[in-house]
Amino acid sequence: MLILKEEDFIGKGSERACYLHPEDKNKAVKVTYKNNKREKNKQSQKEVDYYNELIKRGMNDWQHLPKFYGEIQTNHGEGFIIEVVRDYDGEVSKTFAHYIKENGVDFYKKELEEYKDYFLRNKIIFNYGMMPKNILLRKRSEDKFELVLIDGLGDVSHFTLPNKIPYFARRRIKRRWDKFVNKYIKK
Structure with a gap:
C-alpha cells in the first residue's frame, strides 16, 4: 500500500484529490x-478504463495527455498513477485558465488547433469536464507550448458503442469540441 502524506498534496476537484x-x-x-459523497468515484473508473482502452489500441502519443502508470492501493483508498506535467524548467505546469487570464485566448490559437487535431487524429473522447482549469499549459521552451488534459478523459454517455467507429467518434469529438469552445473559449 502506498502511503500518501499531506505534504505531497497537490490539489483537489469536486471528488478527487491529487498527490505527488x-x-x-x-x-x-x-x-x-475522504468525506466525498461517493464512496467510489465513477469518473476515476471511467478514466482508468479509458486509459486502458487507449493502451489496448496501441496508443503511444501522450503529448496532450499525462502518461498512465496503472492503479494502486493507497492509505486514502484506490487510486491511479499518472505523469506529473512539467514545464521545460522542471516546474509543474499551470492551468490553461491561468494563462488565458494572463495573455488572452487568442495568444493560444495555434495550441488549441493542435490540441483539437490530436483528439481527432487519435479518436480520443473527452467529456464535459474538459475546461480550462482541467487543462495544463506545458511550456516546452520560452515560446513553445502544448495543452495537456488532466481531467475529463473518456465518455460519460451511456451509449458508447459509436465511439468504436472512427467516423462516429470524430463526430462526437467535434460536437464536444464546439461545446467546449462556445462555453469557455468564445467568452
Whole structure:
C-alpha cells in the first residue's frame, strides 16, 4: 500500500484529490478524497478504463495527455498513477485558465488547433469536464507550448458503442469540441 502524506498534496476537484507520488516526483496519484459523497468515484473508473482502452489500441502519443502508470492501493483508498506535467524548467505546469487570464485566448490559437487535431487524429473522447482549469499549459521552451488534459478523459454517455467507429467518434469529438469552445473559449 502506498502511503500518501499531506505534504505531497497537490490539489483537489469536486471528488478527487491529487498527490505527488512519494517515491517518484514525476508521477502523481489521483484518489477519491475522504468525506466525498461517493464512496467510489465513477469518473476515476471511467478514466482508468479509458486509459486502458487507449493502451489496448496501441496508443503511444501522450503529448496532450499525462502518461498512465496503472492503479494502486493507497492509505486514502484506490487510486491511479499518472505523469506529473512539467514545464521545460522542471516546474509543474499551470492551468490553461491561468494563462488565458494572463495573455488572452487568442495568444493560444495555434495550441488549441493542435490540441483539437490530436483528439481527432487519435479518436480520443473527452467529456464535459474538459475546461480550462482541467487543462495544463506545458511550456516546452520560452515560446513553445502544448495543452495537456488532466481531467475529463473518456465518455460519460451511456451509449458508447459509436465511439468504436472512427467516423462516429470524430463526430462526437467535434460536437464536444464546439461545446467546449462556445462555453469557455468564445467568452
